[in-house]
Amino acid sequence: MTRPRPRTVRRPRTVRRTARRLAVALLALGTLAPTTAVAAPLGVPVGGSGTPFTRPILRPAHHAPDEDCPLDPALAARLDAAIEQVRQETGTPGVTVGLWLPGRGSYVRSTGVADRATGRPMTPDLNLRIGSETKTFTVTAVLELVDQGLLGLDDPIGTYLDGVPDGEHITIRQLAEMRSGLYSYTFDQDFVHALLSDPYRPFAPQELLGYAFKHDNVFPPGTQFQYSNTNTVLLGLLVEKLGRMPLRDFVQERVVAPARLGHTLFPAGNELPEPYAHGYSNQTLSGDVEDTTYWNPSWGWAAGAMISDLHDLHHxxxxxxxxxxxxxxxxxxxxxxxxxxxxxxxxxxxxGLFRVGGWTGHNGSLPGYESVTVYLPEQDATLVILLNTDIVHDGNEPSTLFAKAVTEIATPGHVYELPAEK
Incomplete structure (x- = not known):
């Protein structure tokens, strides 16, 4: 694929805002100030020794017979109107929403455009970048190593990887639950300028950690929550060391393939398989909106590089x-x-996953794309939202606004809502 020519870069008037958004990535949570609270005691290691867990043989996914039946037309019409209203208010080029409610039916809608230049419509079969939903795959890979008995959740990361600040006290669990205290490299101004000056360039994992480790840790491990992409990059390196293969290969062989996800990919570079939606972002040095489709997602690596589609994310x-x-x-x-x-x-x-409003899963955001993939155990319901912009609206991630609008109508007792940026 020919690399598009980067747009001429103007003065960096949005670098500080972009650093915050890249660091927060998908939960729209600000930095939490350090405190002097004592770290929580470590628990009992899980899977550090003993008989490795044998993964069951997976059979084709089974869904309730009525899952692929349409929702009540009146409910579908309300959802149509709400989604279109959010799309217009946020200026989202295109969005696809999939909602599966066993016992009530299913709803799949695409609206808007996948490509502003050609006017090609958004459709449910398109591939999109899923940003920090990648974390769900990376952490699943780590947990498979736990089940193999190759590590314990409460083992220090310093046992396996050298050079981590306070690595002798930061555990695997704390990395996965975002309580390590490690500085997120996406807050670093030098990183942001390097990325936005040439968003098509590749970044190596150790290079990303270099931006993070020149800063002091934000708080003692286990004492607070702070969303940090540094945590998941370390977990990716851990998978490579103990899994004895590149992370993208381990995720493909041990997570994607067993889950039977035929359109989910951990890319080697900036590839995006056909058919795909173009992405649009204002996370640029100039603050202008640009087509970010072919930006290299290696800067997110284990924390945000993957690609998928509606069908795979449903499963x-x-x-x-x-x-x-x-x-x-x-x-x-x-x-x-x-x-x-x-x-x-x-x-x-x-x-590597969250729970909000009773929904369990994760969301994703990187320049040009956002997503939400969540499951509601109480109703065996699934919601997937894919869109081709990450431009914030009144401090809210557009994916959050779409998910809130859908759940307020379809599952009013379980509304998906995340806090706005401050």
Whole structure:
């Protein structure tokens, strides 16, 4: 694929705003100030020794017979109107929404355009970049290593990887649940300028960590929550070391293939398989909106580089939320959701996934694309939202506004809502 010529860069009047958004990435949570609280005591290691868990043989996904039947027309019409209203208000070029409600039916709609230049419509079959939903795959890979007995969740990362600040005290669990205290490289101004000056260039994982490790840790491990892409990059390197293969190969062979996701990819570079939607972002040095389709996602790597489509994410939502690829004991550890300021009662962040409004899963955001993939155990329901912009509207990620609008109508007792940027 020919690399598009980068637009001429003007003065960096949006670098500081972009640094914040890249660091926050998908949860729209600000930096939490360090405190002097004592770190929580470590728990009992899970899977550090003993008999490795044998993954069950997976059979084709089974869905309720009525899952592919259409929703009640009146409900579908309300959803149509709400989605279009959010699309117009946020200026989103195109969006696809999939909602599966066993016992009530399903709803799949695409509206708007996939390519502003040609006017090609958004359709449900398109591939899009899924940003930090990648974390769900990377952490699943780590948890599979736990089930193999190759590591324990409460082992220090310093046992396996050298050079991590305070690595002798930061555990695998704390990395996966975003409580390590490590500075996120996406906050670093030098990183942001390097990325936006040439967004087509590749970044190596150790290069990303170099931007993070020149800063002091933000707080003692285990004492607070702060969303940091540095955590997941370290987990990716951990998978490579213990899995004895490149992360993208391990994820493909041990996570994507067993989950039977035929259109999910961990790219080597900036490739994006046909058919795909173009992405649009104002996270640029100039602040102008640009086509970011071919920006190299290697800067997100284990934390945000992957690609998928509506069909695969529909299946992945339940696989992730119910722990199909993991032992019951390890899945139980994954679902120990730590409360997060602003998330609301009963919500929180677990090991590479979150729970909000009763929905379990993750969302994703990187320049040009956003997504939400969540599962509601109480109703065996699944919601997937894919859109081709990340431009914030009144401090809110557009994906959050779409998910809130859909759930307020379809599952009013379980509304998906994340806090706005401050």
């Amino acid at each position: 992945w939502a339940k696989t992730l939320a119910t722990g199909t690829l993991l032992s019951p004991a390890t899945q139980a550890e994954r679902e120990k959701f730590v409360p997060v300021p602003g998330f609301g009662d009963g919500a929180g962040y677990g090991l």
